[in-house]
Amino acid sequence: MSMIHDDTLPDLKRLTEILRILAKYEFGSVVEKIGLKNQLPLSERFKKGSSIDEFDSSVSERLRMVLEELGTTFIKLGQILSTRPDLVGEELAQEFSKLQDSTPAFEFEKIKSVIEEQLKSPLDEVFSKFNEVPLASASVGQVHQAVLKNKSNVAVKVQRPGLERQVNQDIRLMHYLADLIDRRIPKWKYYNLPGIVDEFERSILKEMDYGQESRNSKRFKEIFKGDRTVYVPKIYNEHSTTKVLTMEFIDGVKVRDIMESDGSEDKFNRKLIAKRGAESYFKQILIHGFFHADPHPSNIYVLKHNIICFLDFGMMGSIDEESREDLAELFIFIINNDVNGIINQLIYMGILSESVDRKSIKYDLMDLMDKYIGTEIKQVGNVLQDLSSSNILEKYQIKFPKEFVLLSRVITMMEDTGQKLDPEFNGVEIAKPFVKKLLVRKLNPARLLDFIGENIFEFEHLMKIFPRSISKTLMKLEEGKINIEMEHKNLDIISGSLDRITNRISLALIISALIIGSSLIMQTNKGILLLGFPFLGIIGFVISAVLGMALVISILRYRQI
Incomplete structure (x- = not known):
């Protein structure tokens, strides 16, 4: 799917609906400020709205209600923003995390029509049984249990009919409104709304592409090949397309259900589940750099013998090797409560400027780390989350890479789940072997040979242009054509x-x-x-x-x- 960003006029009917809902929840002043008040129905034009400069305490809740009423695309936007407190603030991120991605099931006839169109075969020629009652229903699609002709028990994920057209239309409107706000409300330029819409567009288009989810699942399965503690469902590619995904049916128990039970009838070892779940995540993040980005307890199942099973590979995260090594070193400084080390590492990672007032930020970080003094840090995710959502960001104009913020959220969610399963859970102790393995690999002399091998063509190009560059410089020096610019200090x-x-x-x-x-x-x-x-x-x-x-x-x- 291509990116949707053009200058064509948006659908006026849908635009009017969006503006009406904004006015309904007292955001009429925003509509007026961007010059679209005349698009409102007469009954809404004269309603008093909140000031765009001083929102009251209910603004977060009202914004959530706006997104809920606007439907699928906007709910997804809110869910993604809930993972970016660095962009929208902690309060708004917490409120958006309440957005529920569940909608009434749509008619079976529509489901059947989509499946037959996508698989190019009648339903009864592909499946020997197909349960018309869905197992789950969400805004993007719904899941049905079925049995293939070869007697394999499967779960069939089907995209909601008409979703692609609706999402494309809404994204075009989001671009239109974001550009207007960026131009006409200078105070909001800091939030870079056009950039947020661009990022959201990439994310939702990937999630709507079940082919991408199938590829993610295959790559994820390779990570845990030979690991008997983690299971990844099989994807039936011959019965899957971009809008239909047929996968192995998982007969297990959601981690959420285990967390919420009183434990009296548990058939599982909670302590072992917490440990295996954390190990699987640190392996994904620190060793392979490809991780499940939505570790919601409902997306993780437990099978017999306390085996962890991941579902829903639509939202994945990636981090390159250099960033993984940087993150591992940052872990060490955080665990040791080394504020100077944290500052130096953030500067090295390019997150902090070298010209930062080190004394000032040192005291701010010391205040942030005060609550961990005298106690053993057991959950590094909490520290990362505190760091990425504190007022230090705004004070020093720090912009964390989105991968860093996503990682802090993922690690925090994973560690919180571990803590609820096992009160003695210690994420730091579980992470240490993976951090050590990564740093040992970094310091391995053989790594230098790998580096040379990976950059051999760069070295070749450098050797070709180096003599030529030296010759040109000497000629200019001889001809007196070298200009030297100097900046004096003191x-x-x-x-x-x-x-x-x-x-x-x-x-x-x-x-x-x-x-x-x-x-x-x-x-x-x-x-x-x-x-x-x-x-x-x-x-x-x-x-x-x-x-x-x-x-x-x-x-x-x-x-x-």
């Missing part, structure tokens, strides 16, 4: 020092000349004599002595002797 101090040095040298030369001249005059025995010596020679020696004493005193005063 030049006035240097200039003053040079003046003193020059004056002392000049004075020393004058004294030397006087002494030599006076000595020559003393040998003439001519002119006015004083005590048998030429008067001018005596005067020369006296002046030389006075100037010499002044020079010595000056040197001693500035302690340069």
Whole structure:
């Protein structure tokens, strides 16, 4: 699916609906500020709305209600923003996390029509049984249990009919409104609404592409190949398309159900489940750099023998090897409560500017870390979450990479689940072996050979252009065509020092000349004599002595002797 960002006029009927709902929840002043008040129905135009500069305490709740009423696309936008407290603030992110992605099931005839159109076969030719009552229904699609002709028990995920058209229309409207707000409400430029819409568009188009989810599942399965503690459902590619996904039916228990039970009838080892879940996540993040980005307890099942099973691979995260190593080093500084180390690492990662007021941010970070002093840090995700959602971001104009914020959310959710399953859960102790493995790999001498191998063509290009660049530079230097730009710092101090040095040298030369001249005059025995010596020679020696004493005193005063 392609990105939807053009200058065509949006659907006016849907635009009017969006504006009406904004006015309904007292955001009429925003509509007025962006110049679209005339698009509102007459009954809504004169309603008093909240000021765009000073929202009251109910703004977060009202914004959530707006998104809920606007439907699928906007609910998804809110859910994604709930993972970005660095963009919308902690309060709004918490409120958006309440958005429920569940809608009434749509008619079976529509389901059947989509499946037959996508698989290009009648339903009864593909499945021997198909349960018309859905197992689950959401805004993007719904899931039905079925049995294939080969007797495999499967779950069939079917995209909601007409969803693609609705999402495309809404995204076009989002771009239109975001651009208007960005231009006409300067105070909101900081939030970069057009950029947020771009990021959301990429995310939802991936989630709507079941082909992408199938590829994610296959890659995820490779990570845990040979690992008997984690299971990944089989995807039946021959019965899957971009709008229909047929996968192995999982007969297990949701982690959420285990968490909410009183434990009296548990058939599972909660402590072991918490440990295996955490190990699987640190393996995904630190070793492979490809991780399940929605560790909701309803997306993780437990099978017999306490085996962890992941579902729903529509939302995945990626992090490259260099970033994983940086993150591992940051973990170490956080675990050791080393504020200076945290600052240095954030600067090295490019998150903090080298020109930052280190003293000021050090005290702010110390305040942030105060609650962990004297206690063992057991959940590194909480520290990352505190760091990425604190007022330090705004104060120092820090923009965390979206991968970092997503990671902190994922690790926090995973560790919170572990804590609820096992009160003695210690995420840091589970993470340590993976951090150690990553850093040992980084320091391995063989890594240098790998680096050379991976960058061999870069080295070849460098060797080709290096002699040519040196030759050009020498030619320009010879022709006098090199221009050097200099930025001076404290030049006035240097200039003053040079003046003193020059004056002392000049004075020393004058004294030397006087002494030599006076000595020559003393040998003439001519002119006015004083005590048998030429008067001018005596005067020369006296002046030389006075100037010499002044020079010595000056040197001693500035302690340069």
